[in-house]
Amino acid sequence: MDTWLIVVIAICVAGILAFVVERVVRAHRQQVSAGREELVGRTAEVEVTLDPKGIVLIEGERWAAISEKGRVKPGEEVIVTKVDGLKLRVVKKE
Numbered sequence: 001m002d003t004w005l006i007v008v009i010a011i012c013v014a015g016i017l018a019f020v021v022e023r024v025v026r027a028h029r030q031q032v033s034a035g036r037e038e039l040v041g042r043t044a045e046v047e048v049t050l051d052p053k054g055i056v057l058i059e060g061e062r063w064a065a066i067s068e069k070g071r072v073k074p075g076e077e078v079i080v081t082k083v084d085g086l087k088l089r090v091v092k093k094e
Helices: 002-029
Strands: 043-048 053-058 061-067 077-084 087-092
Parallel strands (some): 061 087
Antiparallel strands (some): 043 077
16 A cells, blocks of 8 residues: 555656646746847836936836937827837837
């Protein structure tokens, strides 16, 4: 009877280990979806008035931004058109 208990426990541990290894391999193979190059085309919310310079929020991150067309007030949405170093070029979302 003890032999069957050891076999069952070994199968359970092997199953859990296989599951964890599969998840680690899957996470390792996924491409990184963050970074400056991924910002173009994304929507941001204005935190500090863009006149033409100000601050916008993208997924909780604060970015310095420059409005390409006029003044944009806090709370309004803008679309990222270009990334210049650590500054974003944006236009007001229509």
